[in-house]
Amino acid sequence: MWIYEKKLQYPVKVSTCNPMLAKFLIEQYGGADGELSAALRYLNQRYSIPDRVIGLLTDIGTEEFAHLEMIATMIYKLTKDATPEQMKAAGLGDHYVNHDNGLFYHNAAGAPWTATYIQAKGDPIADLYEDIAAEEKARATYQWIINMSDDPDLNDALRFLREREIVHSLRFREAVEILKEEKDKKRIF
Amino acid sequence: MTKQLPPEFYELMEQLQAVDFVLVELNLYLDNHPNDSEAIRQFNHYVKERKKLRNAVESIYGPLMHFGHSYSGDPWNWIDAPWPWQV
Amino acid sequence: MFTLYKTYRPFVGPFDPCPPIRVKSFSTPPNLYIGFQPNNFPQFTPMEALRAGTLWKPLYDPYYNSRELAKGGNPL
Numbered sequence: 001m002w003i004y005e006k007k008l009q010y011p012v013k014v015s016t017c018n019p020m021l022a023k024f025l026i027e028q029y030g031g032a033d034g035e036l037s038a039a040l041r042y043l044n045q046r047y048s049i050p051d052r053v054i055g056l057l058t059d060i061g062t063e064e065f066a067h068l069e070m071i072a073t074m075i076y077k078l079t080k081d082a083t084p085e086q087m088k089a090a091g092l093g094d095h096y097v098n099h100d101n102g103l104f105y106h107n108a109a110g111a112p113w114t115a116t117y118i119q120a121k122g123d124p125i126a127d128l129y130e131d132i133a134a135e136e137k138a139r140a141t142y143q144w145i146i147n148m149s150d151d152p153d154l155n156d157a158l159r160f161l162r163e164r165e166i167v168h169s170l171r172f173r174e175a176v177e178i179l180k181e182e183k184d185k186k187r188i189f
Numbered sequence: 190m191t192k193q194l195p196p197e198f199y200e201l202m203e204q205l206q207a208v209d210f211v212l213v214e215l216n217l218y219l220d221n222h223p224n225d226s227e228a229i230r231q232f233n234h235y236v237k238e239r240k241k242l243r244n245a246v247e248s249i250y251g252p253l254m255h256f257g258h259s260y261s262g263d264p265w266n267w268i269d270a271p272w273p274w275q276v
Numbered sequence: 277m278f279t280l281y282k283t284y285r286p287f288v289g290p291f292d293p294c295p296p297i298r299v300k301s302f303s304t305p306p307n308l309y310i311g312f313q314p315n316n317f318p319q320f321t322p323m324e325a326l327r328a329g330t331l332w333k334p335l336y337d338p339y340y341n342s343r344e345l346a347k348g349g350n351p352l
Contacts, residue, residue, distance in 0.1 A: 003254055003258055007205065007246075009210065011202070059213075059216055063213060072274060076274045139303070139305065142339070146341050146344075147342075155340075159329065159339060160327075160328075162339055163328060163337070166305045166335060170306075170313065170335065174311075203326070204323075207326040210326045210331070211331055214331035214332070215331065218313065221313075225315050
């Protein structure tokens with residue numbers, strides 16, 4: 001069961017009316033290394049991983065939904081009052097003719113989200129290495145989006161999200177160590 | 190748009206976000222370090238802190254959670270705007 | 277000197293059409309060097325932690341674009 005809380009994880013602010021940034025941010029909404037992929041990847045892998053790391057996958061997967069809501073908030077704020085002309089000028093004309101100002105799970109290039117973005121190999125080490133890679137790829141994506149943006153408030157929230165990738169990556173790396181059973185144990189050969 | 194929130198809402202909400210963020214961080218850490226008693230003590234301390242802040246936020250904003258995890262006002266005020274992406 | 281950003285110098289060919297970027301940099305975040313987090317890592321205060329995106333000081337590694345860096349970024 002999941003319980004919703006009417007609150008963002010981080011206070012998202014946007015300082016400029018710039019719908020073009022929404023076009024870039026969509027990458028982290030419905031892209032391969034975006035927050036939707038992350039949430040679904042971890043919560044799905046829970047069912048075929050040793051009990052010792054199910055809690056971690058549950059908690060990080062749940063946090064990813066909070067990040068998805070932050071990205072949605074950024075896109076919502078950047079496009080809320082954008083006219084069709086502004087959407088077109090921002091490169092969002094293709095989006096507009098299908099969705100008006102509605103959000104949709106696709107990447108910055110308009111490719112719809114697909115389950116092929118995520119893997120569940122059923123092998124704990126393979127899955128955790130996939131998760132580590134996913135965190136590093138999301139970290140890099142946040143860097144490239146920050147490179148495209150001059151909005152100080154938006155970049156502040158994007159830095160928060162990038163830092164979360166660093167922490168999650170460490171936790172998944174620790175999970176690998178736990179499964180190797182080297183942690184808290186003397187090495188005996 | 191129905192109600193505008195007073196400035197103190199934003200301040201209180203940010204305090205709650207800060208405490209809840211510490212809880213998330215300690216939670217993920219403890220998932221991998223279940224025997225760190227000091228971190229557990231700290232976690233339980235912030236659970237208490239969040240209860241106080243949550244009551245303060247709800248007195249201005251209405252219920253933060255659904256499905257019986259928050260008390261309701263009369264009339265039912267869970268459905269009231271603004272939602273998190275609107276505030 | 278230890279740094280969380282590494283650089284390399286890509287080959288510059290005589291027929292490259294664009295002005296060359298002589299030094300490329302990439303991020304090597306702190307998670308790569310920690311392995312298994314030890315107990316008692318130094319912490320931020322709750323409000324600082326929220327701003328930083330992590331409770332743990334040794335994990336803090338903010339990223340700024342070149343325009344932000346020119347203005348000195350705005351580290352905690």
